[in-house]
Amino acid sequence: MPRSQRNDNFVDQTFTVIADTILKLFPASQREKEAFAYYRDGMSAQGDGEYAEALSNYEEALKLEDNAYDRSYILYNMGLIFASNGDHDKALEHYHQAIDLNPRLPQALNNIAVIYHYKGEQSEDEEAAEEFFTQAAEYWVRAVRIAPNNYIEAQNWLKTTGRADINVFF
Structure with missing residues (x-):
């Protein structure tokens, strides 16, 4: 049924x-x-x-x-x-496929960034961690540009880490 x-x-x-x-x-x-x-x-x-x-x-x-x-x-x-x-x-694979079909899907961009940020936090290799954080920043910037009133914590992280200019979103 x-x-x-x-x-x-x-x-x-x-x-x-x-x-x-x-x-x-x-x-x-x-x-x-x-x-x-x-x-x-x-x-x-x-x-x-x-x-x-x-x-x-x-x-x-x-x-x-x-x-x-x-x-x-x-x-x-x-x-x-x-x-x-x-x-x-596998989540990243599906989110990337979703973005390929619909580049204006901010929730998928945000979730990709969240995973990269998590991987950066979990990495014991400083260089690898930095690369994950850079990737997270790229996807969060894309998400925020599409939905500027969302992802406030990500915006704060981008600003406090110097990964995005405060004026980028306004």
């Missing part, structure tokens, strides 16, 4: 009914509708912490989805799962 038919709480049931109604009325191909159903089920499973089920649904959605913008969000969500499971390299 598809996850969309198993939702227990009122909010999930309401969202499912509204999404199904919109999907029926929206002029989309059957393939696009199936891709969206898998994506929606993946998001629901991810929200419930059922990461294996979510990844399975996202993989099916990727097989069906042709739109680059929509694919970027599927890949982004897959990256979230890999990052939460500690598989940073």
Whole structure:
């Protein structure tokens, strides 16, 4: 039974009914509708912490989805799962794929920066750590340029470490 038919709480049931109604009325191909159903089920499973089920649904959605913008969000969500499971390299791979499809996805840019910053903090090699911090700075600058009111902690880190001019963001 598809996850969309198993939702227990009122909010999930309401969202499912509204999404199904919109999907029926929206002029989309059957393939696009199936891709969206898998994506929606993946998001629901991810929200419930059922990461294996979510990844399975996202993989099916990727097989069906042709739109680059929509694919970027599927890949982004897959990256979230890999990052939460500690598989940073696989998360980076998915975030980079998402950025390739949608360069204006600041949350993916931010998450890439967070991983590079974490790797810099964990590195015992000063030179390698510095390279990770440089990469983190590059991605945070890109994210902040797209969403200047977000990522305040990253902006503070960029300013206090001298990795970005305070006037860059204004």
